[in-house]
Amino acid sequence: MSTPILSIRQGIKRYGSVHALDDVTLDVADGEFLTLLGPSGSGKTTLLSAIAGFIRLDEGSISLRSKDITKQPPEARDFGMVFQGYALFPTMTVAENVAFPLKVRKKPAKEIADRVAECLDLVQMGDFADRLPIQLSGGQQQRVALARALSFHPQVLLLDEPLSALDKKLRADLQWELKALHDRLGVTFIYVTHDQEEALSMSDRIVILKDGKIQQEGAPGDLYNKPRNAFVADFLGKSNFIDVTVTGREGDVLSCAADGAKFEVETDAPLEVGTKTKVALRPERLRLAEPGEEFLSAKVKQVSYLGERCQVIVTHDSLGELLLSCATWKTGITPKPDLPVSIGWDKDACVLLAPE
Amino acid sequence: MGRLNEKVSYWMLVAPALTIMIVFYILPVLGIWEIAFTEPTTGVDNFVKMAESSAVKTSFVLTFRVAAITTVGCLLLGYIVAYSISNFANKFTPLMLALVILPFWVSVLIRSFSWIVLLGRSGLVNDTLRDAGIIESPLRLMHNEFGVLIAMIHVMLPFAILPMMTNMRGISDAYVKAARGLGASEWTAFWNVYFPQTIPGVMSGALLVFVLSLGFYVTPALLGGGRVLMISEYITYQIQEFLNWGLGSALSVGLLIATALVLLIASRFINLRSALLERK
Ligand SMILES: Nc1ncnc2c1ncn2[C@@H]1O[C@H](COP(=O)(O)OP(=O)(O)OP(=O)(O)O)[C@@H](O)[C@H]1O
């Protein structure tokens, strides 16, 4: 990464005994779409508020283009922000809302008018300039909030669950639009969400938070395919977890054993023989076949049909239940309860998790 | 059938209060109206007299002036209190609320008498100032408009604070935060974003205080000492001292109409229903 636009060093924020942020260190590259992802209460809003300057870190520092801004008030930071509930000013019209950041910067009236029109066009709200926020739908309010946050050419745009109040269809549309807007403007986006699909589909990079700690960061594909721990593996998509013991190593390949099954995992993690840990297997990477064709025999317990895919739960004598997800259009066996089957997977489908 | 029953039970619930209001309030008020037009002779003589009297005019002007200054004073002081309670206090909120409401438990009479104790010729304030050598002869702090205003503002303050506070507590702090995040200083965020949202509360506080002040009797009577004759005291004089029931009644009709006019004018600018009933 070239010099980051924003860096946070060892950020800590406590509320009583709760660590809302626990030793957070993070670099944000100029122009990237970074997503903070985590369950409710994981500290996403706290981290965003610390970046925006609404809360002061107890310890640690924040710098913008190598300049320390830890103690700067929010208005000095020049970040655009879209809030969880949009926070459009109810007494001002759409145009006045968008003009607000320019007015406080004492821009000339002509420039303000032009820029407001430009920003409203950008989010296709040009026809609504004279309405009050309560006269707009949720999706329209969201667009205005976005236009307002962009109107003053902020260095970084902070978005706190901007789509969470919208219905699923609209959300999908706006995800595309947001992403397109990001690519067009080249502004750095820091985006908070607890929706993993949203994170996977939009981000250049995802940071996964839990209990105020960064669990893992990386490109969506890397996080999905190489989760570091059980939390990440479970939070991003679904996983089957199996307790294993390391039995040996040959080059990059580590062999592990569970009760009644053997696993081979490609990893450079330095684990001693005898270490107890977990492996994760994605449901969609498991293959379902006639008995005897693959190496693990099991019995179908339950099938649920989801349209393009179907989910199958099978039981294995010693590993217990495993979840599979198969394409419904695939020919081959049709899973039915109590049907004996066998299960297999490719070597690279098996991910070794860090021991706890 | 069901609807009819519902209507009957609705009226049965309302009836007791309504009866009391009609028998002990509406009927006597109508009686006053009647007296205004019939005593001592039938006709509008009383109203003509009222319109011609310069003393009545002075009293009306005084009444509106005192009510207006009281309103402004209550709004200024009350806004600060309401703002602090809604935005800063946290574990002290219940205590501060209690302090606002507490005066309601003490009669207006007693509160007005305590101001006499404080502001009198040899009251606490004058004595303290004299003992400290700041003044030589006592200041005239009461039996004038100044004394009336101080006590009126004190008595009316909760009526200004409560509606403003209810309004402010409904305003999310996200707006001011958003304004700060967009580059506004603390003051700009307050003045351009927060304050406009509190105007409904300010308006209903203002209306409540102003209308109550117009007809207020006890405090002006005690602290004015007969020198600050607001309309309600003037009416009492006419009736008790001069047994002039006709003019007294005409004056109270006048006051009622004046108050109704204030509400009418106010309703052109603010939504009374939401200002006084919904408190939002
Ligand atoms: N002002 C506060 N006072 C006390 N505790 C707080 C405060 N703000 C946040 N917390 C605590 O800090 C932790 C992180 O909160 P935060 O709001 O950052 O979560 P979040 O990840 O944004 O959750 P959500 O997805 O629900 O918005 C939570 O445990 C929360 O209870």
Ligand SMILES: [Mg+2]
């Ligand atoms: Mg949040």
